[in-house]
Amino acid sequence: MNKIFAYIIIFLTLTACSKDDDTENNEIELTNENIEIQLTNVNFGIADLDFINNDNGFIIDNQGRILNTENSGIDWNLLYTSNYELLDIQFITEQYGYVLAKIQNEQSYFLLKTSDYGQSFQKTPIPNGSDLRKICFISNNIGFVLGNHILKTVNNGSNWTESNLDFNVWGDLIEKNNGELYACGLNGTFFKSTNTGNNWEQIDLGINSHLYQIQPFEDLFYFRGQNITKTNSGITKEFEIPAYVMDFKVYKENIVIGFGESYPEQGFYANGAMYISNNSGGNWETTIFNEFNRIRVVDFIDSNNGFGIADDLFSGKEYLIRIKIEE
Secondary structure (H helix, E strand, O other), rough: OOHHHHHHHHHHHHHOOOHHHHHHHHOOOHHHHHHEEEEEEEEOEEEEEEOOOOOEEEEEEEOOOEEEEEOOOOOOOEOOOOOEEEEEEEEEOOOOEEEEEOOOEEEEEEEEEEEOOOOOOOEEEOOOOOOOOOOEOOOOOOOOEEOEEEEEEEEEOOOOOOOOOOOOEEEEEEEEOOOOOEEEEOOOOEEEEOOOOOEEEOOOOOOOEEEEEEEEEEEEEEEEOOOEEEOOOOOOOEEEOEEEEEEEEOOOOOEEOOOOOOOOOOOOOOOOEEEOOOOOOOOOOOEOOOOHHHHHHEOOOOOOOEEEEEEEOOOEEEEEEEEEEEE
């Protein structure tokens, strides 16, 4: 009898210890009850967006236009029109902003830049660009564009130089608060620079999965790619992602929120979806939205507030979504 009792105690102890450490360390756990999604219908197709605060934001649309709002997307002001294909937008302040543009069906790229709150834009060429798709400015003068290579400017886009890196399809580049730069790409590629991109040091994650997006949190890095990947640059873990995550937000050390689309068990048409994991991606709670087919892009202005793009491919409706997280 004593032996049986002892075995039960050991079993219960092991079971308690087997709980996912990531979940156990959480101060809180999120569910879809903590996240509010508000829809604002727009009559144009949004390609990308960048909000400065809860009221002021800028977008590029599918017609080569740049617009801004001063009331959270209820009304829009036309700032710029063009025949270009607009690929990416970044405002580092309300005053200074940048847009990556190209001539349609050509490998001819331009930087559109403003220093007067979008009232005017100046165009400068980006020579020798190859499949460019993303910009990242870390100051008014220093910026990068990413594609099949990384190009850098130190004079506000007047001149560009190519970084001395092997060929890769680069997905994302970020700057941490300490000034360090990090870039990711295909086949688990992850690089670090401590001198504003003059030199790069490879960090071996020990994985081959493609990496499309970086989200830092304190001393951790999360990646959205073929999987959700978490690393402290020493230990790397990969977690399977549900359906198709098109953008994501790291809310806490172990809490990840994914946005994208999900296909029902029966049927061919995707629904918009939000995914919440309280253990870094080990398990997911899925919330389905019937009003649209997908959430393509999200842009958080702080830990609890953000905006995004959602669309219904069959009705042609496009939505600006506002995201609020409340614990």
